[in-house]
Amino acid sequence: MKKYFSISCLLITLNLTSQNYQEHNFNGNTQLNYQTFQEDLTISAEERPSYTSGYTNLLYNYKMLTIGTRVELYNNAIPGLYDYEGYGISNKFVQFQNNLVDITIGNFYEEFGSGLIFRTYSDPNLGIDNSINGLRLKTTSSLDGIHFTALIGKQKSYWEYSESLIRALNININLNDFLLKKWTSKINIGTSFVTKKENDEDPLYILPENIGAFNGRINITKGNTSLNLDYAYKINDPSADNNYIYKNGNGLILTGNYSKKGFGVALGLKRIQNMGFRSERNAILQDLNINYITPFTKQQSYSLATIYPYSSQANGEMGSQIDIYYTIPKKSKLGGKYGMQINLNFSNVFNINKTIGKDSQLIDESGTIGYNSNFFVLGEDKLFQELNIEISKKINRNLKMIGTYINLINNDKILKSQAILENAQHEIIHANITILEAIIKLPSLKLSASSKSMRSSMRTEIQHLTTQNHFGNWAMGLFEYKLSKWFFSLQDLYNYGHPEKPHFYSSSIGYNRGANRVALTYGKQRAGLFCVGGVCREVPASNGFTISLTSSF
Structure with missing residues (x-):
């Protein structure tokens, strides 16, 4: 603490002697959630004590000095977040920044390149905060x-905090x-x-x-075209992730983009081998990840499209993705008065090729090199595949329609990420999903002749998922x-399609005013994976x- 105090005093001194400054200000944001749980045998929901969670971020800026802290609360934490139980100051930092240097002491977040060897971030919804102190x-x-x-x-x-020490340099x-x-x-280049x-x-x-990890990358941009290459190498790191094998890791991500008015295409290729990297x-x-594996699948937001997500496989995966956007011009035969937007996305992921190593009798045998792998050969098993077709069309000034079709394959036989029925087995899941969304602008309303007009709108969704596997068919409105x-x-x-035919209904009411929002929801939530950016x-x-209550000030 004495070292922290001494360096903080030095930064304050540097700040006070500077001629280039900005006015001081104080700002922050807060979020508070309260959730009740009652037993519901139809969806296997258990009765639990009421759960309260929340955080408040506070920032004070004076000239080139910033002081920040975050206070968090977790009372009766739910499964997956038990270790957060408690309350107190979770993060704190002092930062000095001028036109030459940026010095931070305390908690901070950072990312090098695409995160292949280093990324720290916070996501309260996932229960992740892997900042560096x-x-x-x-x-x-x-x-x-x-x-x-x-x-x-x-x-x-x-x-x-982890007992291990992390050191990093990025250029x-x-x-x-x-x-x-x-x-x-x-x-x-980087x-x-x-x-x-x-x-x-x-x-x-x-x-x-x-344990050391190296990353090199290059980005080339010319006109409407860009190409990015990101390669990482990590020395052998026996861990719980890889069953304690002594094999070096590597990762390669290659992406390309082209865009012009009304058209865009993005391509991506990825190969990851033994790239789990944790401070312990x-x-x-999700604990103590130092790095981040970029997902090569479409990030879904519709409810039924999120039932069978894919989580990045740090131990080994080879994937590709293509994303195409095209706008049919206005006043054309297909585009009509307002034009039409089409988005096509296709992605697939395989495991990597593995053969038994010279010093082992089994693949991934603990205490050995684990396996041999040909860099350019796909593995035998497809882990995930998804085709998305989305068409968006403005019908008139007040109506917009969005139609989506999704065909997916989720190899839960290998991934084992889905809950299953009693006496059932994990299987390869094939599913087709259709979605129709309507966004409608309604006439403004007046409560009285002297009151201001209030804008109103309506949105509806109809979704359907068809599958002969897992829990069967779903419908959603x-x-x-x-x-x-x-x-x-x-x-x-x-x-x-489930033997119990459960309903997961919910209703919400809320109010927004400026940077403040409050919402009340009652309903049922299905068990499953909640994923953001390939992390679940x-x-x-x-x-x-x-x-729930959120506010910024």
Whole structure:
């Protein structure tokens, strides 16, 4: 603490002597949730004590100095979040920034490249906060096109911190500023190096205590076209993720984009091998991840489209994705008066090729190199495949329609990410999903002749999922109405292909005013995976009330 105080005083001194400043200000945001749970045997929901969670972020800025903190509360935490139980100050930092340097002491978040070897972030919905508590130094202006970031610290783990020490260095170079000043193409290169120091206390294996990972990347942009290559290499890191094998890891991500008015296409290729990277080798699930594996699947928002998500596989995956947008022009035969938008997305993911290594009798055998793998050969099993076709059409000034078709394959036989019926087995799931959404602008309303007009709108969704596997067919309906600052909604997910034929209905009412929002919901929530960006958390079934409040100031 003395070191923190001394450095903070130094930053304040530097700040006070600076001639370039901004006015001081105080701001923040808060969120509070309260949820009740009652037993419901039809959806396997258990009775639990009421759950309260929330956080408040506070920021004070004075000239070039920023002081921040976050206070969090978790009372009667739900499954998957038990280790968050309690309350207190979870994050705090002091930051000094001028036109040359950015120095942060305390908790901070950072990402190098696409995150293949380093990414820390916070997502309360997933229960993730893997910030680094330590010291970070960044350059805020380029030195002949070169930017540096250096950091050292320990990773946050719920209310505590990992015992291992993380050190990292990142360099980004704009070659157009550095060497190629006359080139019309923009070329940026970057490199990163991350290490963790973790003591070996394993009674069975001799484990490496210093794990290093390297990342190199290049981005080339010319006109409407861009190409990005990101490669990472990690030395052997026996852990719970890979069954304690001594195999080096590597990852390659290649993406390309082209766009012009009314048309765009994005392509991506990915190969990941043994790239689990955590600050503690025995950590599992979402705990203590140092890196992040970019998903190559479409991020879905419709309810039935999220039932069978895909979670990135750090131990091994080879994937590809293509995303095409096309706008049919206005006043054409197909486009009509307002035009029409078409989006086609296709993605698939395989496991990687694995053969038995020389020092082992089984693939992924603990204490061995684990396996051999041909970099250019696909694995035998398809893990996931998804085809999305979305058509969006404005019918008139007040009506817009969106139609979506999804065909997916989820290899739950290998992934084992879905709950199953008693005496059933995990299987390959084939599903077809159709969705029709309508967005309707309604006439403004007046409560009295002297009152102001209030805008109103309505949105409806009809969804259907067909499958001969898992829990069978689903149907879903949603009605949402907005009147000025108020909103109301009703929805029901009906799993009529399930032997119990459960309904998951819910209703909500809420109010928005500026940066403030309050909502009350009553209903049932299905058990399953909640995923954001290829990272998933298992959510239990529930039946009860939820009150949520968010505010910024």
